[in-house]
Amino acid sequence: MASTELPPQEERPIGFGRMLRKEDPRFIRGRGRYVDDIQLPGMLHGAILRSPLAHARIASIDTAAAMAHPKVHAVITGKDLEAQGLAWMPTLSADVCAVLATDKVRFQGQEVAFVVADDRYSARDALELIDVEYEPLPVLVDAKKALDPDAPIIRDEIEGRTDNHIFDWESGDAAACDEVFARADVVVAQDMLYPRVHPAPMETCGCVADYDRVEGRLTLWETSQAPHAHRTLFALVAGLPEERIRVVSPDIGGGFGNKVGIYPGYVCATVASIVTGKPVKWMEDRTENLVSTSFARDYHMRGEIAATKDGKILGIRTRVLADHGAFNTTAQPTKYPAGFFHIFTGSYDIEAAHCKVTGVYTNKAGGGVAYACSFRVTEAVYLVERMVDVLAAELGMDPAELRMKNLLKPEQFPYENKTGWVYDSGDYPTALRMALDMVGYDELRREQAEKRRAHAERGSGDGAAGGGAGGELMGIGVAFFTETVGAGPRKHMDIVGLGMSDGAELRIHPTGKAQLGISCQTQGQGHETTFAQIVAEELGIPPEDVEVVHGDTDRTPFGLGTYGSRSTPVSGAATAVVARKVRERARIVAAAMLEASADDLEWEKGRFFVKGDPSRGATIQEIAMGAHGTVELPEGIEPGLDAETVYDPPNLTFPFGAYVCVVDVDPGTGVVKVRRFVAVDDCGTRINPMIIEGQIHGGLTDGVGMALMQLISFDEEGNCLGGSFMDYLVPTALEVPEWETGHTVTPSPHHPIGAKGIGESATVGSPPAVVNAVIDALEPYGVRHADMPLTPARVWAAMQGRAEPPA
Structure with a gap:
């Protein structure tokens, strides 16, 4: 792992270089200021009543008992907001989302009523006094059934709506792909799922709304990653003059995309402050955050690669079904409802590419958030890097050799990929060679070969019985990624009409x-x-x-x-x-x-x-x-x-990296241990190496979590099965190795200082490296693919030839 020691103060340059973070002293001394730290005179507290059902008509809402509570000041329902024209609000994807449900609820945990009381506990108690009569409706949680003729219609409030279709988006050249695939020696295909996961920031979402009736001015303290965008949207939703809205985002305990959008609690707190004339605070608890705020991923993907028999990749195509939940709350640029999935061409010199993405509604909380990834790049990179490994297995080639054979060369930059985007700069082969050298790739392959021979001699039955000393299955996973970050340019990108400058x-x-x-x-x-x-x-x-x-x-x-x-x-x-x-x-x-x-x-x-x-x-x-x-x-x-x-950036920037993961799998239990992980990143000009390393370490940990344990799932009635950290697992120091990092530097030619960005690269590149390593370990069992998260039950089931773990 790279050193984090700092040079003596007198030797540190003024400008770029390793220096301690200026903001840390207040955090390590407990002097950070978060939204929940905001205390205002006369402040009231809000709480949200949420639906226990995933899909149901609302027959009636009786708030009389709650209003009779001695500490309750107001109970707001969807009908109250409807009378003020505030029942629905725009999302960042130009969809609309219910603030409080009026006609029906569309996912478990949807907001139904908002209680304002003297304190948080009284507000929560009063929720129990609200009587809601629901008429259950059929539930849709399987995106693959969303477009069936008999599927329940989620968004039937939209006039003329007859199905659950949101959008179709295509990129690349279908005809060129057909021609390339027709003459290829080898074509491989694989279905895969990038499952629904949650950003799960340390700090949940919340706000404090303070409306000054005298000045007609709203001050809103929010857990927001985009304060200015929120101010504009609040002006559009509430009808307040924009210059009379102040949005303040103090210290934020993690965002990861979860705090980009506007949540109903923000609007309800604002309305409550206007109604009561007092400041109103609303803060989620952990279950609310996991069950009802924006999710990410949930992409059902089928990938195909065409190649020559000697391993030259000719083309790639994919068909994707995107589950966006009940409301399309994604923050993708308007022209790109599937985000930057155009990067599904990967880091390789190919002749043709084509993809089609279809978005659908289901009875789940709104999805599509850009969770620690650059607008769907994570899914795209996962697709292509898994497909390259599937191709390597089909050809009997070493996966690192296959990648090296097809990587773009330095002299090809700037390179226009087959979906029309221009990669700014890069030296991909050098980065891959560095990663392979750092991990000692050839020696690891020799070690693996010896272990496989020993495993075969013992017999798979003995190994499966418990995987005793030396019985672990060893896997080596390689992944190479090109990320695309830095949205705008304005000529290509906006969110709800706001240019991304x-x-x-x-x-x-x-x-x-x-x-x-x-x-x-x-x-x-x-x-x-x-x-x-x-x-x-x-x-x-x-x-x-x-x-x-x-x-x-x-x-x-x-x-x-x-x-x-x-x-x-x-x-x-x-x-x-x-x-x-x-x-x-x-x-x-x-x-x-x-x-x-x-x-x-x-x-x-x-x-x-x-x-x-x-x-x-x-x-x-x-x-x-x-x-x-x-x-x-x-x-x-x-x-x-x-x-x-x-x-206004002239182009996106394109950081890249080469990752190698080494795992050991217990054949008796399916438990995966990440033994080593080498990450070589190129983010262009490096401003502060220490901060870069911290970003990479966090992203790698995040990626291991997604690959091995994180999953938001639902039962057939739409109940969310990941509503606490007992159910939704996040990685700790016990599940990750000591990271080994390296870097190359190829500055972006169009950026003023040559920087490309690093915040999400590790999260993009690490899941396919981990999954490739686990699948490589299971090669003796004939396993070609298994979907994330690769929990012990899933790994064990794959070894037994089952598609899913036993119930």
Whole structure:
């Protein structure tokens, strides 16, 4: 594992490099400020009554007993909101979602009523006093049956709706694929499921709404990854003037996509504050978060690869059925309802590709959230990397050799893939070779061969009896991924009509200290450190002297927020651009101070000096004081060094990586142990290696969890079976190895500092590496594929030739 030791303070460069996170002191001292820490005078508390049924008509709602509770101030139902035109709200996918159910409930846990009381406990108690009469309806939880003629219609409130179809989306060239597949020597196909999982952040969702009746102003503290987008949507939903809405996102205990959208609790708390004239707080408990907030994945995929007999991949095609639950709450760009699934072509030089994705409604909580992935890239990479391993098995080729044979070469960049997107830069073979060398791939294959011989000599019966000393099955999984992050550009991407660009505002104080306002929102990524380092790199101001402001719509420029790993690719670029604007203003001020022409000044980090005379110069701090002082500036030049910008990226950025996972599987129990994991990543220019390593470690842990244990499932009545951390398992330090990381650096040619982003790469690349390793371990049993999560029961069932574990 890469060292996390820091160089001595005096040796640390001003700018990029390893430095401790500026935000950590307040967290480790318990001084973080989360939404649940907000306490306002006279504040009331809200609680939500949720449906116990997955699909039912609402015959009646009796709130009289709840209203009679001595500590209850209000009970709000869907009919109350309907009278104000607030019963339905737009989602980030331009669908509409019920705030509180009016006609019927469409998933277990859907919001039915909102109680406002003196305290959280009284509000919860009052929920028990609301009497709702339900008329059960047939339940649909199997996406494969969603389009059957006799399937129950989930969204029958939509006029003319006769089925559960949401969208069809295609990418690539179907005819070209047909031609390639017709002449291929080998065609392999595989059905697979990327199961429904949940972001499960440490902090659940919540808000505090405070409506000032005198000023007509709403202040909303939210667990939001996109404060500015929320402000605009609240203005559209509530009819309040946008300039009278302030959204504040304080410290956030993890987001992972779960906190991108607007939840009914936010709207209900706002309405309650307007009705009561007092601040209202609403916070979920863990079960509410797991059962009712946005899920991710749930993609049923069939992949096909065409190749020559010597392993040259010619084409890939896929058909996908996407289960989006009862409401399409995904935050995908408008033109791409299936997100960036266009990356299903992977990292390989192929002739043709085509995919079709169909989205459907089911009786589950709204899905489609971009959970720690860049808009469906995780599913796409999983598909292609599993298919490459299936092809390798069919051809009898080593999976690493097959990948090396087909990877794009450095001289092919910029490379336009077969769905029309241009990969910016990369050296894929070098990254794969590094990963194989780090893990000692050839030696591992020799060890595996010896263990398989020993296993065969003992006989599969003896091994299955308990897998004693040396009896484990050893598997080696390889995965290579190209990610696509940094949404916009605006010409291609918007969410509900809002272009995906980001702003930055940089203010230099007279003393040379700086304040940077950014429109992205941090949830643990270290923005207060890395963005200060970008300013430091451009201006020579120590990072400690740069305050980074985020999460407050009154203090920051407009932007679309943080998700899809767009912080550094978009807001980071905006920061570099605005810092360069300040530097050019500083050049003019320095010229006036030094009585020289601006064209005669040279820049070194932190100061301008006169060409040929380094002794005649001025530091950025001296220039800042001069800009605010009495220095006579050229006509038309305003005092100060402030600047602002809006960055519209010309293209996405494309980080990539090569991962190798080594597992041991107990043949008697099916228990999988991840023995080693090597991750080589390329995120372009590296700002703070320590933060990069932390992001990678978290993403790898997340990926192991998805591959081996995480699953949101439902019974036939639509009951969610993952409503607590007793049922929905997340990985701990006991389930993961000590990560081994490496890196290559190929800067993005169009990004101002060459950065590509790293926040989600490990989550994209690790699940296929783990699954490939487990399937490789089960090769002696003839297993070609098994769906995630590869729990002991699923692994054992696969070894017995069963598609699913026994009931």
